[in-house]
Amino acid sequence: MLHAAVIDTKKSKRKINLARAEKFIKNLHAGASIFFVGNIRNSNNDKHVTGVSYDAHDRLVVKTFKEIYDEAIKKFKIKKAKVFIEHAKGYVALGKPSIIIAVSCKHRHQAYNLSRYLIEKIKVRAPIWKKEFYKYKQSEWLKGISIKQ
């Protein structure tokens, strides 16, 4: 079972948070739960980062999350897993989460595999763009990875 969403920090009344993830993945069939939280850190490529703004093609992002989830479930032959994925859109301040991936599975190796697979594929396939903000009001879109066919 999957919950996948893009949360617009301007439009949405709520922010991405662990409590919702924990509630969603609660699973009596599961002996293992893993929470991955991607936070905004204060440096990148020797630059002092003050915050990050994300842009996203919301529908395609959610579709991509579902495709990656389906692939992972098949690849690792996992049954009765619960997965919660939310990514922020808009401005995210230093130290705040930009992505939460929570998984619950029967066994720990499945949970580790699933969590790692999801984040690694999201990084290279989900249409999300990151603009970093630096000191003195400077900013820059990060280079990114082409998904051109």
Added chain:
Amino acid sequence: MKIKIVMHGNCRDIFHKQALQINFDKKVKVKDIRNKLIEIIKHKHLANKAYISLVKASAFCSQHDEIVNDNYLLNNDKIITIIPPIGGG
């Protein structure tokens, strides 16, 4: 044929818009849209190499939320989205 090209990421800053409306005389393929965007950059940004490379490396997404290649013909599509190189997380 009027096509709306929706922008994301760096493309919004390059074209200073969230979407461009462009008229095409004939039936349009994705490669025509890519070439038109490169033409605009040549005209408005003195052929900025980084911007041209970005458009060349970009994917395109149809109204049906499918990534489409350069030969995709926009039959009934009136909207297409440019997907510059991605990097979330």
